[in-house]
Amino acid sequence: MAARERLLVIGGDAAGMSAASQARRRRGPDELEIVVVERGWHASYSACGIPYYVGGVVDDLDALIARTPAEFRDRGIDLRLRTEAVEIDLDGGRVRIRSLDEGGEHWEPYDDLMIATGADPIRPRLPGADAAGVHGVQILGDGVAIRRVLEEEKPRRAVVVGGGYIGLEMAEAMVMRGLEVSLVDAADQPMGTLDPDMGAIVADAMRGIGVQLHLGEPVEGFDASPEGRVTAVRTGSRTLPADLVVLGLGVKPASGLARDAGVETGPTGGIVTDRRMRTRAERVWAAGDCVETRHLVSGAPVAIALGTHANKQGRVAGVNLGGGYATFPGVVGTAVSKICDVEVARTGLNEREAAAAGFATLSVVVESTTRAGYHPGAAKMTTKLIAERRSGRLLGAQIVGRENAAKRVDGLAIALWHGMTVEEMTGLDLGYAPPFAPVWDPVLIAARKAADAVERDMRSGS
Structure with missing residues (x-):
């Protein structure tokens, strides 16, 4: 019988616990021992929910916790809270661990190391x-x-x-x-x-x-x-x-522990990985806010701290650690937020980012309503599209509006993902009913205006 291997995970939130969980689904405790060290009091929680807990929108702290330590232990994952990794020894295949409550230190060996140290607030x-x-x-x-x-x-x-x-x-x-x-x-x-x-x-x-x-x-x-x-x-x-x-x-990648050990970091400060979330150090993986990834529109390395990316990257790493095959292709920079009743969304590049990436751009800004104008609850929203001159390829989008405005960015993110032009977007078959959208959805209106701007620019020969 083959000897049991050992996976050591540094960081017990989105990326780390996703990786541990996926690896466990594919390899049982008799085949793979999984140890997770987390320096905080909590693991596997929604950091994005913190402002809503502070504001009282969410009253129960436990509602922000996806799984408890006991649930992970029942699945054969040894989750150790208030335990900090302070040094990685790549040559020795071990990590020096400190107990934050008791103060002692010791070395933990690994066969595979998963770094999910997250981000540090500035x-x-x-x-x-x-x-x-x-x-x-x-x-x-x-x-x-x-x-x-x-x-x-x-x-x-x-x-x-x-x-x-x-x-x-x-x-x-x-x-x-x-x-x-x-x-x-x-x-x-x-x-x-x-x-x-x-x-x-x-x-x-x-x-x-x-x-x-x-x-x-x-x-x-x-x-x-x-x-x-x-x-x-x-x-x-x-x-x-x-x-x-x-x-x-804002935050910056918490990559210092890895960098000090000799794991390569990139221009963003994040850990460099391949599409399978492997670092350039042997049997060392990384995922989440501590890594950098590729922006699919600009092609540049970026470090974007979002739970969506962390969970996906952690899952990819865990699948591979468990003997499967998965890849993380990159991001388009989609994000949404809400300030009281005002919703804000963006995806792709803004004008400054597009110019820095070498694109010549055209932009349009369109005001519309979230529902048919005659329907109760119709609210104003402003949509901005940024397209590449000549080709008309969509480069970025921004939305600010009231209820039901922000999630329209998802359709725009899909268009970016597939490299669509604004002309192609005018034919998208989007859902329509008066409670949900005008007969011309704001996304389609903006795409049509952007396509018109691209055509005028072509005719002018500028």
């Missing part, structure tokens, strides 16, 4: 950034800590630093909790992944729910009380009193 190196009351938002424990502050300390004023997805969603959560909320961003618009004209619509929506926006103002520091608790956020233009500060400055 924290500014500014005076006062380590003051009590300044919170990052990355793991479920962060959300638990912020909600505890809201419920026990009853803060009145919150300042959110950063206008990306997490920053805006956390600003909404603070509004829902009844706080006075200010949002500070060094950029001139929130949602920097959108073009400025679409970002302006989001900014108006934020002001509409009572968030004070201070854009184009880099944070210079944080004031704290003698006891070390944050009291204000300072920019070059103002000082904003704060009982609570939430950092929403």
Whole structure:
């Protein structure tokens, strides 16, 4: 009988547990031992649900947890919480492990190593950034800590630093909790992944729910009380009193452990893998927010921290570790968010990204309604399409609107995936009924306008 092999997984959230679960489905405990080390208090949870837990939309913390440690152990997966990997020895096929509760360290051997260390929140190196009351938002424990502050300390004023997805969603959560909320961003618009004209619509929506926006103002520091608790956020233009500060400055791949061991990382800082999620180190795999992947429109390496990618990549790695065959082809950069009743979506490249990738582009912006205009509940939505000049190939899309607007981006993502032109998109057979769409769906209207723009550009010979 062949000796039992050992799979060691570093990281117990989306990518790590997906890989472990898929490998277990294909190889039983007698054939493959699976050990997962996770430094946090929770595993296999929805990080995307943290703002909704903080805001009170979701009251039960357990609702964000997909499977408990006991459920994994029942399936023959040895999940160890509060256990941190601190060093990888590639030559020795082992990982040095530290118990965060007991403090001891020891080496764990592996035959295959799965790195799923996720992403690290960006924290500014500014005076006062380590003051009590300044919170990052990355793991479920962060959300638990912020909600505890809201419920026990009853803060009145919150300042959110950063206008990306997490920053805006956390600003909404603070509004829902009844706080006075200010949002500070060094950029001139929130949602920097959108073009400025679409970002302006989001900014108006934020002001509409009572968030004070201070854009184009880099944070210079944080004031704290003698006891070390944050009291204000300072920019070059103002000082904003704060009982609570939430950092929403984005994340970067948590690839340092792998890089220090000699595993190759790319220009994004993410771990380099092939399509099967293998690194260039022997019998070492990686998936999730710690890796970089290929953007299918630009062809460039990108690091996009989303649970959708992490779960898919983890599944691919697990299938391969279990003796099957699977690949992860890349991404088109699809993302959606909601700020109260305003929905935001994007896919592909924005104008700046398209220009950086060397494309000559045309753009159209179309206003429409989410339902037939005469049907109750019809709401405004704005759709922007970016197409390549001459060829008319769709390069990117953005949507800002009310209920039932954002998920229309899925059809646009499929068109991008298959390299469709805007002219081809005008013939798409999309669903129609007055409660769901106008007779000309907003996607089709935008595609038709973009196709017209491409044709005019061709005729002009410019």
